[in-house]
Amino acid sequence: MAMVKILQYPNLRLRKKGKKVEAITPEITQIIDDMFETLYNTDNCAALAATQLDFADPYHITVIDISPEKSNPICLVNAEIIERKGEQYEQEGCMSVPGGTYEKVKRDNKIKVRALDQKGEPIEREEEGYMAKCIQHELDHLDGKLFIDRLSGLKRRRIDTRLTKLRKAKAS
Numbered sequence: 512m513a514m515v516k517i518l519q520y521p522n523l524r525l526r527k528k529g530k531k532v533e534a535i536t537p538e539i540t541q542i543i544d545d546m547f548e549t550l551y552n553t554d555n556c557a558a559l560a561a562t563q564l565d566f567a568d569p570y571h572i573t574v575i576d577i578s579p580e581k582s583n584p585i586c587l588v589n590a591e592i593i594e595r596k597g598e599q600y601e602q603e604g605c606m607s608v609p610g611g612t613y614e615k616v617k618r619d620n621k622i623k624v625r626a627l628d629q630k631g632e633p634i635e636r637e638e639e640g641y642m643a644k645c646i647q648h649e650l651d652h653l654d655g656k657l658f659i660d661r662l663s664g665l666k667r668r669r670i671d672t673r674l675t676k677l678r679k680a681k682a683s
């Protein structure tokens with residue numbers, strides 16, 4: 512197993528969409544193992560999408576573990592949301608958005624997700640609250656989107672200005 516580098520905004524590779532997984536091959540299993548290894552060895556990391564990692568041609572895979580003991584690994588392959596209910600407006604951050612950027616984002620409160628698990632078995636999960644938010648955040652990644660894309664123009668510009676300053680300070 513190996514850690515995989517987490518791409519950082521504004522890296523344009525974060526705009527790639529996840530490629531559909533056609534079958535759970537040894538290559539896919541290896542990718543999932545590496546994604547979990549990266550998740551468990553990164554501080555404060557609850558979830559990762561393949562498109563935010565340094566894969567040349569990322570698949571539609573996300574790994575999630577929101578349990579405090581990091582003992583409940585969940586892998587969703589080719590996931591799609593098939594039902595949405597209610598609304599939540601909670602703080603989000605992202606392993607790919609540096610500088611301790613946290614903002615409130617509007618999300619659906621309850622979702623039903625259809626996916627394959629890491630063995631290729633079809634699954635459906637109903638989730639709400641934090642877990643529902645987490646899955647929506649990851650599925651955005653797999654669609655080439657970041658949570659900051661969902662903010663107002665003003666908030667977004669403020670973040671971009673701050674991150675540009677941070678990058679310049681680092682480079683000098």
Ligand code: ZN
Pocket residue numbers: 563604605606607648652
């Ligand atoms: Zn993220």
